[in-house]
Amino acid sequence: MRRYGKHTDEDDIRTRPNRRGNRPRTNIRPKHEDAAEGLVLTVDRGRLTCLVEDRVVMAMKARELGRKAAVVGDRVALVGDLSGRKDTLARIVRIQERESVLRRTADDDDPYERVVVANADQLAIVTALADPEPRPRLIDRCLVAAYDGGLEPLLVMTKSDLAPPDKLLELYGDLDIPYVVTSREELENGDAADRVRELLDGRITAFVGHSGVGKTTLVNALVPEDRRRTTGHVNAVTGRGRHTTTSALALPLAGDDGWVIDTPGVRSFGLAHVDPSRVIHAFPDLEPGTADCPRACSHDEPDCALDAWVEAGHADPARLYSLRRLLATRERTEGD
């Protein structure tokens, strides 16, 4: 497990002009020199469960953080009671700069974006091959969010005992995304966990997908039970008696092999916040062809220089087709 050491802060002493007189005065706020570093494991109605060294510490946001919210995966600085004992509450005084941000909006018209997970470096997009039926549009949208947020995508196709993966594999073949296919039997004999674990090695992987595709089943197969128990998984029982995940939860893989973050199922993945010009970075083979594009080109418009560039043989047309399909997923409504 990663350890979190002490953190000092130099920004907390501020000078500002005194409003009444003109003499400057020094406004000394608490320095939090003794703040410890922690990792946010889960958030439940304003209460944050954090890992500080090897202790699980409950915390809340300090008022000085203002409207800034800490999310799962955030590295934070904590002060107060860090013992981790029952009924203690520490305070989060700082959120460290994020290395990646997975964002979504509830739908495309909703300007309010929420950060789903911070600091993940991989996005496992989980799709069941049946029950529920695969929804390529949702996969495409998760891909765009991953590219936009700086996460590398991984396709996880579950329930191959119910339907074959061929059609989906064909659809995503040109995108060159690593993928893994799992079945009920492989979950039970451990093969699924072994195969998926290889792709998670040393990384922080967030699992996303529609409700019921098997995210939690897989995460549970990956993380030994005693490690899961420390944080108390937040679950609710659905109308059909199935357990559904209600808040994101980070769990450590065995050894020093990284983290997995289970998240609640999503029906849609709004992309109102996405800047299309960032998606092209995920296509390094096409990116040089954008040199002659008009300013602020969406790469999905008539004047885009990519068509001519690909026609001239510089890249595979199938790759341009895939890029355009992803970019177009921002325009269409979901659910089909």
Ligand SMILES: Nc1nc2c(ncn2[C@@H]2O[C@H](COP(=O)(O)OP(=O)(O)OP(=O)(O)O)[C@@H](O)[C@H]2O)c(=O)[nH]1
């Ligand atoms: N047949 C089959 N069923 C599976 C497989 N993996 C998971 N399931 C079942 O699918 C159902 C849903 O699994 P969950 O792991 O709860 O799904 P989830 O993605 O976490 O769902 P939410 O928390 O609601 O987002 C459970 O009844 C699992 O037993 C599989 O490979 N094959």
Ligand SMILES: [Mg+2]
């Ligand atoms: Mg779940």
Ligand SMILES: [Zn+2]
């Ligand atoms: Zn263009």
